[in-house]
Amino acid sequence: MTKTLLDVRGLSRRFDVSQPWLNRKIEGTGKLYVNAVDDVSFTVKQGETFALVGESGSGKSTIARLIVGLLNPSGGDIVFDGTSLKDGLNGAKARALRRRFQMIFQDPLASLNPRWRVVDIVAEPLRVFERAMSNRDQRLRVGELLTLVGLAPEDGVKFPHQFSGGQRQRIAIARALAANPDFIVCDEPTSALDVSVQAQILNLMKDLQKDFGLTYVFISHNLQVVRHMANDIGVLYLGRLAEVAEAGALFDAPKHPYTRMLLDAVPDIEMTGRRRKQVEGEIPSPIDPPSGCAFHPRCPFANDRCKRDVPKVLAGVACHAVQEGRIS
Amino acid sequence: MENRKLVKDIPEQDLIVPVRAEGRLARALDSDIFYSWRTSPVTVVATFVALSLILLAVFAPLIAPYNPFNPASLNLMDGFTPPASTGAFTDNYFLMGADNQGRDVLSTIMYGSRVSLFVGILATLFAMTLGVSLGLIAGYNGGTIDAVIMRVTDIQLSFPAILIALLIFGIARGLIPANQQESMAVWVLILAIGLSNWAQFARTVRGATMVERQKDYVSAARIMGVHPILILLRHVLPNVLGPVLVIGTISLALAIIEEATLSFLGVGVPPTQPSLGTLIRIGQQFLFSGEWWILFFPAVTLIALALSVNLLGDWLRDALNPKLR
């Protein structure tokens, strides 16, 4: 049985979007919060890919940032390989843990410091985690990494702006791999790239996962890409999990009405004649989410209970209609 | 933990990243910035004007025709010699005339620009260091620290710089013993002008830092646990220097004028080491009695210096602005 590497339990994150103090006092308004992530739980098994899918406002990027420690959770816990990350990381233990996880970002240009040469960018984790490493060894290691991701060692002396989007993402991957992590959070790694380049990067990521036994948390809004990459999938809607399932099951027999709607909305590239189903309505603002199940205004199966009670995730689905057997 | 071997079957010397490929000079000459400089005649002229004025000032002791502060070379009887003529009592030739004490105006300008530039540059560097540091701290930390620093800049920016400089100058005068006041005057002036100009830098750097802080290369460093001070110095600072250079150039021009104003008002440098402002103050006494050159030449020099530096700043702002490229 594969071991659980990451265990996310009841994770929540609230953002303060209030006006500044002075404005609040003058206008007499209160504090305003957004629940960007609300009570989300899932587990990620070692060597596998767990994907989080969602549209804008679903909280998927917030979860990514919570996992790697860029944000602190307002509630719940993240357990990485048996160690709780709830209270932040400090000291030598922190360094050993930080070394094991890395992140790949959506916009490869913004994730590389424009004033640094590629060799310095890729070597940054080495300078943090391998302080004893000589300059020559660093350059050798960077050359190896660049070769591994399909670039040349000579590319190390260039600056990020001299590369194409796909090449930049390769540089970001090389940096992520520099200090031998075993867990990588990928936040929309290909959504800024062209299709043909996206295929290269997805293939590269799959190869690297196979060769080095990497574990990915893969964030995306693109269902086709997720289908290609993931073992397990979590579908998010307005900060809550709608459905968690094994990838094949989710695509073959989606349960939650939102998941069904998302699948129906995927363009029919094979020209089978299947019409994209007309989806009603738009995603509500996360500042003022609907009561009860956040999806109820768009859901064809909603009833009074859906408007009132927030559904719990039971057997991988958070939907009253499924749990009451109203839909199969 | 041992680093795993990543690539097989390639010899080491083919895998190592070479130290450096292209020369810095070649890159600089090929850059867009150099191109935009080369194709802007106004900027080229401004550069040459500014450079020649700076060189004349720096090498004044070597190239000035006379040393205006050496009493041995002065003759009061040469006073008020008009431009392009020889003194009445000595054989000294005065290209820009002589002032009331028989000093060569050209030489006093060269020595005066020296003082003006020295004060201007040091005051700007001081303001820059202070403003950039405070701006980085405010922008990166946010919260209360940010609020406090920004309110101070707001207050500072709501007073004219010259008023603040006068205030600081006055306070410093009161604190420094009388016998040291003359030797300390230049430093007090630098402190006063510097303290009255830092707010611009702080505000701009704070804004740029808040933008850079959100970028993912900073996130990547934070995930690795890089210390915030290292992130600020190595990641953020190089990326906010562009606007700092622009403001630096423009505030250099402002600082030179501010120094001239203070000296004109008589609260700047002591008359024993006159700056351009002091020269203008001396000169204006004689404007209406017909000895126009004592005022005219220092004033023209001050205008040329401030204008050329300002034009350089304007060009730099456009050249570094990606939207206008």
Place this chain on the structure above:
Amino acid sequence: MTEPLLSVRNLTVEFPTRRGILTAVQDISFDIMPGEVLGVVGESGAGKSMTGSAIMGLIDRPGRIAQGEVILQGRRIDNLPDAEMRKIRGRKIGMIFQDPLTSLNPLYRISEQLIETIRTHLPLSETEARKKAIGLLDDVGIPDASRRIDDYPHQFSGGMRQRVVIALALCAGPDLVIADEPTTALDVSVQAQIIDVMKRLCAENGASIMLVTHDMGVIAETADCVAVMYAGRIAEIGPVRDVIKDAQHPYSSGLMGAIPRLGANLDRLTQIPGSMPRLSAIPRGCAFNPRCPHVMDKCHIDQPQAVQTAPGRRVACWLYPPQDSTGTNAERQTAQ
């Protein structure tokens, strides 16, 4: 046979820079029939948006149309003065951009913008124009249109804003709508709605659409014909079903293989090595030759010309050499 609504002949767009002239669009030709939807697909840097801008006369200086003609309803429009062109944009050609905020002025109410545009192009009174504007907003699916017409653009969500842009593009009853990435900024679940509205309204008004996008899925659902662009040239053009099911140019077939599918869980995607060349470094011969699996010696030397391979289908690839004795030669002559 009916006359094409829009004819683009040998269009070339150049950008002089200090390092030499960059060719963003090179020698492209296509027709759009009345009521037809032409998809123009390509990756970033392919020149697809530039083609749309050239037709609308919206190329930023120092860019210029260096060669070729754009003919709308039999009238040449690429060399018209700015004032004339402004009348054609809006009246004859409607525009929809990726970011609704480039079309909508955030300082004015929706009603003011719609009414002004309607009255610029149509002889209607203020009240009539307002009535028409409300009708249009109703058509594009904005609930409670008579009240919401007096809102400002920021009071609408992204999808609703794009609906307003569609209404604005259609308000003078144009014959051609050029839509540049109209759904790229939207969520998947909203994309389908917008595509539907756009397609339905254009069909009702008899307007043709030139749909510029990088998303093959949107093309597959919307377009009748598709032109696949690469490095400023049209690699392949033809009926959408043929191109998707049986792409002839190695680039278009690679592009199709690179799209992950829901149906098939393949271990690896087909990948095209390398990336789109920069405009300053387009390879000699066929621009695709460094990435092509079928590359031949000839591809490094000569640029392939568009050759007709089936009715309405042209491919620019040396795998399909021009044949002198058959009718395809005639097509080649017109393409030059």
